[in-house]
Amino acid sequence: MAGLTEDHQPIEIDDIKEETNNKFKKDIVDRESGGEREMAPPAGSSSIHRTSSRPLLDLSKAAIQGNFEEKDPTILLPNQSDDLSHLALDIGGSLIKLVYFSRHEDRSVNDRRKKSLKEKFGVSNSNRRSYPILGGRLHFVKFETAKINECLDFISSKQLHRGGMDASHWNSDDPNNDNAVIKATGGGAYKFADLFKERLGVSIDKEDEMNCLVAGANFLLKAIRHEAFTHKEGQKEFVQIDQNELFPYLLVNIGSGVSMIKVDGDGKFQRVSGTNVGGGTYWGLGKLLTKCKSFDELLELSQRGDNRTIDMLVGDIYGGMDYSKIGLSASTIASSFGKAISENKDLQDYRPEDISLSLLRMISYNIGQISYLNALRFGLKRIFFGGFFIRGHAYTMDTISFAVQFWSKGDAQAMFLRHEGFLGALGAFMSYEKHGLDDLMVHQLVERFPMGAPYIGGKIHGPPLGDLNEKISWMEKFVQKGTEITAPVPMAPPGTTGLGGFEVPSSRGNTLRSDASNLNVGVLHLVPTLEVFPLLADPKTYEPNTIDLSDHSELEYWFTVLSEHLPDLVDKAVASEGGTDDAKRRGDAFARAFSAHLARLMEDPAAYGKLGLADLLELREECLREFYFADAYRSIKQRENEASLAVLPDLLMEIDSMNEETRLLTLIEGVLAANIFDWGSRACVDLYHKGTIIEIYRMSRKKMQRPWRVDDFDLFKERMLGSGDKKPPPHKRALLFVDNSGADVILGMLPLARELLRRGTEVVLVANSLPALNDVTAIELPGIVAEAAKHCDILRRAAEAGGLLVDAMINIQDASKENSVSAVPLMVVENGCGSPCIDLRQVSSELAAAAKDADLIILEGMGRALHTNFNARFKCDALKLAMVKNQRLAEKLIKGNIYECVCRYESAGDQNSSSSFC
């Protein structure tokens, strides 16, 4: 590397600037076509589900690129591009950071189900704002400045500089593409302006760096839930910051020099201090003292250093004793490089490692100290550190944290940002007038971690990938070349220094290589239709995950579970795509990609931000989709649905013969029993080989002897049936969060829904938007209901009323006029996610609308009722039903055993109710 100059200039400052907030003057035309089109799926693969992750393709003028005899030639789609995009750059001395936006309309199928839902719930796409936020994706990409041509190629291949085909929407002043302007910041914005003009025909519009830094930091801290983290003793801990308490804060940008900026709000900031002892001093002095050729090499050296050989410690002065009177321990550094005074040694006699470490500590401590003093001066509670000096380097973060902690006696904390390297580029992006991100809310952002270059922020991996084929090739190479990078690394237990003063934080060492400490930065999906589930009792304190994966043994366990399940999953995925060579190749790439994710997480559990089990399971589903496995369990789901539907009439007859009380118990037993059919559970997969669905179901139900491990059935029964003569009113509307396809939904949840309908309660079946394992999806459900309704009048009338029966739809208008009084509707809504778990902070707008009148929630299955939401509290009655199909979870959560059941009921007003554990 040619040496690092600076990513951010240290001393460029603006007086407090009031940013004129240009509101949109006109709405951006909402467009019908859309979809993520970067990676075209292989042509010809047929899909029975129109899942929304399937892009639409513009195949006009498609041509095969390159040699026609190649096995999997890349298909060039000249008219295919992100139809609306936006690009901003931060061109530093060593790295170029790109932030670009690709429009991705939430292209949910406008079917009749949706149409009728819209009529029922009054769902509108943008009821809160005057202009629509664009759905889309925010990508973060890094290139080495030395390889600027790769960057230009990347921009060119994606036509980012042209803003897709609709640049005029962004640059209304410049409808002519020849005058296209890209916002950029960083020293290179000047240096490379001509190159951009020449290669891409665009001008660079230079933005003030400090403005960009602050705008970037403000955006991240407001829009991303766990953007900030502390770093102590090598451990990262993510911090959720209340938006209302964000300002004021101190932003310390450590470039060549150091700028300290007091941020009071959007566009309101002031450079209050700084120091000339910064990254340039470290690298400059380090270069003179050690002959290192690069900043990274110098940092690398410090990992192996021992600063005691060159720093004068308190103990050196006081003969090994502490100077405890003033709180200095013997190992406190009294004088950086002070030992060099008294010894008859020359520069060559010292190890470069030791010099680098002494230097790093001197500078980090000094910056930490001055930052703290300035925070103190202005009464700022939070200090965020960024800039190239940090670069995700664990030891640097530790020393700065240590200094802040030391000098503040624990009152102040140093914090760091996951997207730290992209502050400037993001800020430049924000400087476009119509980026539409101003009002973006936390719940509208979903971060995904697609595999492969150049999307893994924090690292630079090879050339930009054009399509899936390139990505697969790259995965093949990646695993060959990078096995030792991705192999799991045993984690060292966190040590403690146990001493006051500037001891060496223990994180320095072999577990922390500079490459390993970089955090991954994903693609931010902007989904304007996501909303916070309105029935959460306290959205601020809601934490979806029951299992904390920061517990390393927990992570290890899930790592093993997911790894063991992987071959089976790959087989199913490949089979679901017809078992072709192409499918096999994609399956292989998926396996490698997902293994790499797991390995990365084992190496650094914080690599992808705060990680819960729900995130981990969703990561797997997303990874499958990334390699165009739309629905790995497609055929299995179909087979099981058919088998279950076949036995449903008999089951309904059996149920109908019971009295009300027995029926309710049998139905709940049935839900729990049917929940055994779960392809996500290893133990259950083994069961499948032992009998038919109905046999297993009946055997399972027979074993459902009360009391269950968590058994609130009596409470639930009292609410439903009352006691004595008191007949409670039925619920107005119930939301049933369903889990698996097949027996689980058909033999378990549908009969329960039917019972509720019979009692006059509207039922909304809430299912996944996208497939996850064998979970039933919102797109599949109407077909299943229609099939079931053939044998059941209750279901048929309700489904008709709910607009689920496509064939009967023609008459629905008339029918609803005639029968609407008597028919309680059965509806289906999508939940907005594609994971076996559910994070209720981010659900679809139609679910949020459906929840408005709901007074009962039933969460079913491990993913939605145990792994997540087990501890969630709601504003209305809530029933959580699941069979625990995992020994470890059983022990941990309910102190029970595998196959034991949870029936947890919490009524609306009763926030303190504790379930009865038996």
Next chain:
Amino acid sequence: MEVGMQGGRLVEPDSKIVSPTLSADEVSHLAVDIGGSLIKLVYSSINHNSGIDDKEKKSSKECSVVPNGSSNYPVICGRLHFAKFETSKINDCVEFILSKQLHRGGSWHHETFGNDKKAIKATGGGAYKFADLFKEKLGVSLDKVDEMDCLVAGSNFLLKEVHPEAFTYIDGREEYVQIDINDLYPYLLVNIGSGVSMIKVDGDGKFERVSGTSVGGGTFWGLGKLLTKCKSFDELLELSHKGNNRVIDMLVGDIYGGTDYTKIGLSSTNIASSFGKAISENKELEDYRPEDISRSLLRMISNNIGQISYLNALRFGLKRIFFGGFFIRGHAYTMDTISVAVNFWSKGEAKAMFLRHEGFLGALGAFRSYESHSFDANMTH
């Protein structure tokens, strides 16, 4: 100011303060401050004349100001002498003490306990290290006094008793500052030794170490030695006189093409990044002049100390910052950069002050720790 004693190889001429408050029956006292690089001696001698001879009085600055208007009284004068030795030449120091028989008068209690039990008040890290040597060579034990106590006692004494003691240093000019004794406290005392201690002083014996930094004199010398091969601190300082830091520091002008970044009051000659220019140039250590390196180093460290000191003074609402310790050593450029830093960061509101006897704070404080020297009693008089 008298020419230094010739008993040892002195680093610089010592000076003395004529104390009008020593009583006639006092014998001479000795206190030592044995630091990592220098040994500082303070001892008193008795002047049995009830008056000081006029000639000396006129030529001696120390007597030109007499505290609390006591000049009208006939005073019995003693003198405080100051001497320095390099720690590595401790034997010269021992000989000096022997030749002056300072250790014999060193204990207030010697008449009671006899010479064998004599103790000399001593401070500094070397008070532990060289205790045996003093016992062996001089037959005296070293009575260790806390370093920080001594520093504060020494500086309180100087600021209250000796006028003019404090001065500012701006643009190469010393300017003595008259300090109202009643308005002295609280102040920030910044002692720059190998490391730096920042002490908030609220009164006699009332103080607290509020901060410090490990980037101090030891860093200057230590890094300087590695970078320039200088053999001594003074040689390194000397080099810095002839240096130009622009060769190696990245200045604001280097970033902004020679123009000032006046928006925030930074001129193009402000240092943006110390040693920052070394990054981008294809030069090795040998390609830089030691003079320039020394200058950059000195500015980096002085500026940093000035900044942290100011921030701490601000934090505790202290108006005055006094800088002392061996790093300063009356070195003009050092004082200048510290002054500039304090001035810059405080936007002119705070001023760095220095003490004429700054090197002897510890030794003076140790000297004052002899119980019945009666300075304090006379102060109020």
